[in-house]
Amino acid sequence: MRKVTFDITLSIDGCCDHTKLSGDDEMFEYFTNLFRDIDLFVFGRKTYQLMVPYWPDVAKNRSGKTKAVNEFAQAFDAVETVVFSQSLDRVEGKNTRIVRTRPQDEILKLKQEQGKEISIGGLNLLSQLIESGLIDEYRFVVLPIVVGEGRRLLEGINLQEKLRLRLVESTVFKSGCVALRYSR
Amino acid sequence: MRNVIFAINTTLDGCCDHTKFYPSEDTFEYFTHLMRDADTLLYGRKTYQLMVPYWPDVAKTHSEETKEDYEFAQAFVANKIIVFSKSLDSPEGKNTRIVRTSLHDEVLKLKQEQGKNILTGGVTIPSQLAELGLIDEYRFLVHPIVIGDGRRLFDGINLKEKLQLKLVESTVFKSGCVALRFLKQ
Numbered sequence: 497m498r499k500v501t502f503d504i505t506l507s508i509d510g511c512c513d514h515t516k517l518s519g520d521d522e523m524f525e526y527f528t529n530l531f532r533d534i535d536l537f538v539f540g541r542k543t544y545q546l547m548v549p550y551w552p553d554v555a556k557n558r559s560g561k562t563k564a565v566n567e568f569a570q571a572f573d574a575v576e577t578v579v580f581s582q583s584l585d586r587v588e589g590k591n592t593r594i595v596r597t598r599p600q601d602e603i604l605k606l607k608q609e610q611g612k613e614i615s616i617g618g619l620n621l622l623s624q625l626i627e628s629g630l631i632d633e634y635r636f637v638v639l640p641i642v643v644g645e646g647r648r649l650l651e652g653i654n655l656q657e658k659l660r661l662r663l664v665e666s667t668v669f670k671s672g673c674v675a676l677r678y679s680r
Numbered sequence: 681m682r683n684v685i686f687a688i689n690t691t692l693d694g695c696c697d698h699t700k701f702y703p704s705e706d707t708f709e710y711f712t713h714l715m716r717d718a719d720t721l722l723y724g725r726k727t728y729q730l731m732v733p734y735w736p737d738v739a740k741t742h743s744e745e746t747k748e749d750y751e752f753a754q755a756f757v758a759n760k761i762i763v764f765s766k767s768l769d770s771p772e773g774k775n776t777r778i779v780r781t782s783l784h785d786e787v788l789k790l791k792q793e794q795g796k797n798i799l800t801g802g803v804t805i806p807s808q809l810a811e812l813g814l815i816d817e818y819r820f821l822v823h824p825i826v827i828g829d830g831r832r833l834f835d836g837i838n839l840k841e842k843l844q845l846k847l848v849e850s851t852v853f854k855s856g857c858v859a860l861r862f863l864k865q
Contacts, residue, residue, distance in 0.1 A: 644834060
C-alpha cells in the first residue's frame with residue numbers, strides 16, 4: 497500500500513490561509529525534499545487553484561526570487577495531480593485529472609496502486625478524510641507567527657473520536673519555523 | 681521590567697480546552713518550573729475556575745495524586761493570583777485578587793513592580809494581552825492529538841498586524857509533546 501500524507505504550512509494559531517503566510521528558503525527546501533518521494537498530489541479545488549497555474553508558471557519562467565523557490569516550483573511541477581471538484585470543468589495543468597467521486601473511495605483505490613507517496617493538501621479534503629484512517633502521516637510546518645484571522649486547520653469539524661498521533665520527527669529551521677512529522 | 685509569559689497546553693488543531701484532553705504527565709515538570717519562576721498568575725474567570733479550587737486541593741491533600749501533580753500543585757499555590765472578571769464576586773482562594781478595571785493599566789503596573797515572572801494562561805486574557813503587546817514570551821506545549829472540538833488558541837484575537845515571534849527553543853518530550861518557546865520581537 498502506498499503511503500498517504502497530509503502536508504501543510506500553518507501559523508502558531510493554526511491559520512492555513514496561504515495568502516497570509518510566506519515561507520523562507522529552508523521551508524521550500526524542506527518541501528522540495530518531501531516531493532522527491534511523492535508522485536501524486538491530491539487537492540481540493542481551492543488548493544489546486546492556489547497552486548496552479550502559479551507554481552507551474554514559476555517553474556517554466558524560473559521566476560522565483562531564489563534558487564530554492566525555483567527548485568520547489570520544478571519539483572512541484574513534476575508531480576501528477578488529482579483534483580476533487582464538482583464545479584471545475586477542465587484543468588489547466590498537464591498531468592492533472594478531475595475526480596468527482598467521493599475522496600475516500602478514490603484515495604483507497606489510489607493507495608492500492610503501485611507508486612510513491614500520495615500527498616494530500618487543503619483543508620476541506622483534510623476534514624473529509626481525517627476520520628477515514630487513510631492518512632498515514634501528517635507533516636506540519638509551523639511558522640513563528642500569530643495571524644489572528646483566516647481559515648484554521650480543522651475549523652468547524654466535530655470528530656467522533658480524538659485522533660492520537662505519534663511524533664516521528666521535529667526539525668527547527670533558522671527562521672524559527674518548526675517542521676513536525678506525525679504518524680498514525 | 682518583569683516578563684509576562686503566556687504558557688499553555690494545546691493540541692495539533694489548537695484546542696486549549698483542558699476538559700477535552702489531559703496533558704501527558706511528562707509535561708507537568710515543565711509547568712512546575714514555570715510556576716516556580718513566577719510569583720503572579722493572571723487569569724480570566726474561566727481559567728481561574730478551572731485551576732481553583734482544583735490545584736489548591738491537590739496541594740493540601742496530596743492523597744491519590746502522582747508526585748508530578750503534587751509538585752505542580754505546590755508551585756501553583758505559592759503564586760499570587762489576579763483574576764480579571766466582571767462577574768466574579770469573591771475569590772475562593774487566598775492570595776487572590778479580582779480586578780475589574782483596565783487589563784492594560786493593571787498589567788503595566790505589575791510589570792513595573794519588583795518580582796519574578798508573571799504567568800498567564802487561558803484563551804481570552806492572553807489574546808487580549810497579545811493584542812496589547814504585553815506578552816514577552818510564549819510557551820506552547822503542542823500535544824500529539826487532534827481533538828476537533830473546544831476553544832482554540834487565540835480564539836477571537838483581534839490583531840492590527842500579524843504578530844511575528846522569534847523561536848528560541850524547542851523541546852521534545854517522550855510522549856511526543858513538543859514545547860515551543862517564542863519571544864516577542
